[in-house]
Amino acid sequence: MFDIYLTLIARGLSTGAIYGLTAMGIVLIFQTNNILNWAQGNAGMFITYLAFFLLALQLPYPLVILLAIIAGAIMGGLVEKYLIRPVREKSRIGLLMITLGLAMVFEGLAAFIFRPFPRNFEPLLKGSIAIGPITLGQQDVLVIVLSTLIFASLFLILYRTKIGIGARGIAEDWYGARVLGVPVFTISLIIWSISFALSGLVGILIVPRFALEPHFMLPIQVKAFSAAVLGGMNSVLGAAVAGLLLGVMENIIAFHFPYLQESFSLVLVVIVLLFLPTGLFGKKTQRRF
Amino acid sequence: MLKIEALVSGYAHLEILHSINLKVEKGEIVSVLGSNGAGKSTLLRTISGILKPWKGTITFEGKLLNDLDPIQIVKHGVVQVPEGRHIFPGLTVKENLLLAGYKFGKIELSERYDSVYTMFPVLKEREKQLGGTLSGGEQQMLALARGLMPKPTLLLLDEPSLGLAPKLVTLIFKTLERFRDEGLTILLVEQNAKRALEISNRAYILATGYLALEGNSSDLISDQNVKRLYLGR
Numbered sequence: 001m002f003d004i005y006l007t008l009i010a011r012g013l014s015t016g017a018i019y020g021l022t023a024m025g026i027v028l029i030f031q032t033n034n035i036l037n038w039a040q041g042n043a044g045m046f047i048t049y050l051a052f053f054l055l056a057l058q059l060p061y062p063l064v065i066l067l068a069i070i071a072g073a074i075m076g077g078l079v080e081k082y083l084i085r086p087v088r089e090k091s092r093i094g095l096l097m098i099t100l101g102l103a104m105v106f107e108g109l110a111a112f113i114f115r116p117f118p119r120n121f122e123p124l125l126k127g128s129i130a131i132g133p134i135t136l137g138q139q140d141v142l143v144i145v146l147s148t149l150i151f152a153s154l155f156l157i158l159y160r161t162k163i164g165i166g167a168r169g170i171a172e173d174w175y176g177a178r179v180l181g182v183p184v185f186t187i188s189l190i191i192w193s194i195s196f197a198l199s200g201l202v203g204i205l206i207v208p209r210f211a212l213e214p215h216f217m218l219p220i221q222v223k224a225f226s227a228a229v230l231g232g233m234n235s236v237l238g239a240a241v242a243g244l245l246l247g248v249m250e251n252i253i254a255f256h257f258p259y260l261q262e263s264f265s266l267v268l269v270v271i272v273l274l275f276l277p278t279g280l281f282g283k284k285t286q287r288r289f
Numbered sequence: 290m291l292k293i294e295a296l297v298s299g300y301a302h303l304e305i306l307h308s309i310n311l312k313v314e315k316g317e318i319v320s321v322l323g324s325n326g327a328g329k330s331t332l333l334r335t336i337s338g339i340l341k342p343w344k345g346t347i348t349f350e351g352k353l354l355n356d357l358d359p360i361q362i363v364k365h366g367v368v369q370v371p372e373g374r375h376i377f378p379g380l381t382v383k384e385n386l387l388l389a390g391y392k393f394g395k396i397e398l399s400e401r402y403d404s405v406y407t408m409f410p411v412l413k414e415r416e417k418q419l420g421g422t423l424s425g426g427e428q429q430m431l432a433l434a435r436g437l438m439p440k441p442t443l444l445l446l447d448e449p450s451l452g453l454a455p456k457l458v459t460l461i462f463k464t465l466e467r468f469r470d471e472g473l474t475i476l477l478v479e480q481n482a483k484r485a486l487e488i489s490n491r492a493y494i495l496a497t498g499y500l501a502l503e504g505n506s507s508d509l510i511s512d513q514n515v516k517r518l519y520l521g522r
Contacts, residue, residue, distance in 0.1 A: 162391060169377045169388045176375030179337060180389045181363030181439060 003133035008251050010131075014140035016247020017147035018206050022224030023231065023239035024154065025195035030233060031171035032191045033084065034092070038099045041221030042106035043079075043196050044203030045214065047072050049114045051204050052121060052212055061124045068200040076196025080189045103221075110214040118211035143205050150198070151240050157194075158236065167191055171234075219262065223250070226265040230272055232282025242280055290315045290474055291336070291367070291443055296345035298335040305331040307498045308345065313443065318465065318475045320485040320506065322519055323495035329478040330372055332495070333445045336476075337369045338362045349443065364392055368441035372448045372478075374432040378421025382412055385420050385431055389438035405434045408467075426457040433464060443474045450481050462488055482519040486510045494519065 022040055029037045051068045055061065079102065087094045110116075125138035158164035166187045169177045178184050203217060210216045227246050231238025246265055254261035272280065291313040299305035305328045313319045321329050334340045336347055338359040347354040349367055357365070377385050383402070390401050406413040409430050415423060423431060429449060436444050449465070450458040462484050465475060479485035486492055486506040494502040494515070502515065509515045 162387065165380065165384050165387055166391065169380055169384070172377045172379055173375050175339075176371065176377065177388060178339060178359055179369050179371045179375065180391070180435060181360045181368070182388050182391050183360050 004255075005252070006132075007134045007136070008255055009248050010134045010136050011140060012248030012251030013244055014136070014143045014247070015251060016227075016244035017143050018202055018220060018243075019223045019227045019247050020240040020243025021147050021150065021198050021202050022220055023227035023243045024151070024236050025198040026224055026228045027231070027233060027236060027239045028167070028191050029195050030228070032167050032188055033088065033095075034174075035084070035095045035099060037195065038096075038221070039079075039102035039106060040195065040199050040224065041217035042103040042110075042215075043072065043075060044199035044201075044220075045217040046106040046110055047075070047196075047200035048121070048203035048207050048212060048216075049110055051200075052114075052119065055122075065124070065201065065204055068204050069197045072197035072200030073193040075200075076192035076194070077189050079196070080192035084192070085185060085188075107214045114214075116214050118213040121207045121212045123208035139205070139208060146201070146205070147240075150201075151236070154194075154236055163187055163190055223247075223265050226269045229269055230279055232279030234279075235281055238279065238281030245280075290350060291476065292346075292348045293336070294346050294348075296332075296335065296347065297343040298331060298340055299343065300331075300340065304343070305498050306335070309495075309498075309500055311493055311500070311503075313474060313476050315474055316469070316472065317491065318469050318477055318489040320482075320489040320492040321476065321478045321495060322480075322482045322485060322492055323501075324480070324519075326497070327495040328498040329495055330447055331498075333369055333371075333447050333476070333478055336362075336367065336445060360392075363439050363441075366440070366442035367445065368436050368439050368443070369445040370432050370436040370447065370449060372451065374428050376420040376423070376428050376431055378419065380420055381417050382420060382423070382431060383416045385435060386412075386438050389435035392439060401438050401440065405437050408437065409434050425453060426460070429453060429457070429461060430464075433461070437468075441473065443476065444468065445476050445478075447478045448480060449477070450479065450484065458484065482515075483510070486520075 025040050026037055029035055047068050050071055051064050054064045054067060083098050083102070084095065087098060123139040125142055128135055128137045129141065158168060166177065166182050169182060170184055170187055174184060202220065206220060207216060223246060224243065227243040228239050230246065231242035246268065249268065250261060250264050253264045276282070293309060293311040296306055296309040297304060309332065321332060323329055331340065335342055336354070338354065338357055342355050349365060352365065354362055354365070354367070377388070386402060386405060387398065390398050393401060411427060412431060412434055415427065420428065420431060433449065436446070446465070449461050453461065458481065465477065466488055469475060477485055477489060486509055489506045491504065492506045492509050493500060502509065
């Protein structure tokens, strides 16, 4: 009996890693731009369609993953430069509509161009492996390993590079950074690129669990939002940990009460926020005057 | 060094500055005085490129700054220490300095840290501390230090004494004099007119976006109108 829980937890970690990666993208953009990016999930969906057709061209799978990440980065950059930047200092509510609209546009375009019926999308790794009492799909292991690597590199970028420290500065004080001559727009563009690149990767890794169709990322987007809020909306670490936590708890709940799986995350968010209004990792910024 | 001619500027559709003429010569401290809403901060924001001039010209060492963005203006050596300091509270002192020296490569950066730490030894001690945990005085020191990081030739200071205890205000103004002695040129916006006039060579007085008065600080400090309106005597 206990063994089943170990397996549930391990699989939950894999799902949670997907939530965490998506939540990190949302938090990065929210922090540096003060915008909720509703399109984080659907950008990944759109890129996954591109990947589907690249795979159909018999390109090697790892190369397709790489191309999808690059496509995401380019897409994120274009969105920042041509949709966000012109509006950012003029209308806050406009920005919210832009990302929401973008999510719809991706969905509509995907249905229009690629047809809305579900397609089967093969995982990169098909088999499963047994680690002691735990049975886990190889793709799940891949997800956990990749997301650990990505998290570590994001952390290095944010704390060890000029661009990352600049991004943290922008997150705290956009005007202050601009006055100092920090290239705020360039950094913002890089953050959008990173976030969309993450969304592309997430799409390809998770789509084999569902089927490729225009709204397969919707549940991921909702859970990732929940994770981002649970994590306090202000730290990449919080997003990652909350994502993992949500994935694990949800998996256990789903085992016992399958019908509660979808609503569970939102209920959990509400409960946590009742007691910890700033999320699990949210901290009030300390400031002395 | 800095020459501003017939400058008109403002926010969106609101004109704040109406045809301002102003110049700063090398090695001077020049004060811009005036009450709240006179347009002092707007002037500095326009020089820094945060706001675009509507009309008129801003030239610095012969180069037109009008169409440059804040990054390029900092690269030209015109650096602003904004009102309210704008310290990044969640970044360490060193990271705060790093962002101010963003344009530099690694080697030059470490030189800049050394030079700034020599000027402000207390910041070296607090290097790893978060900006938000510094005291008000220390935060202002950090703000000034950030102003020095990009190796400016002209420093724009917006209300550096705001909200500080009198003893700290004295310290800040002493620091500004040290800056001048080291060859920096300073354009100082202040509400503390008396202290500003005491350390500056020349001063401009702004009133509702117009230039009301200009002259040598030593003359202005004894001017009856200035005394009545700005020095509170």
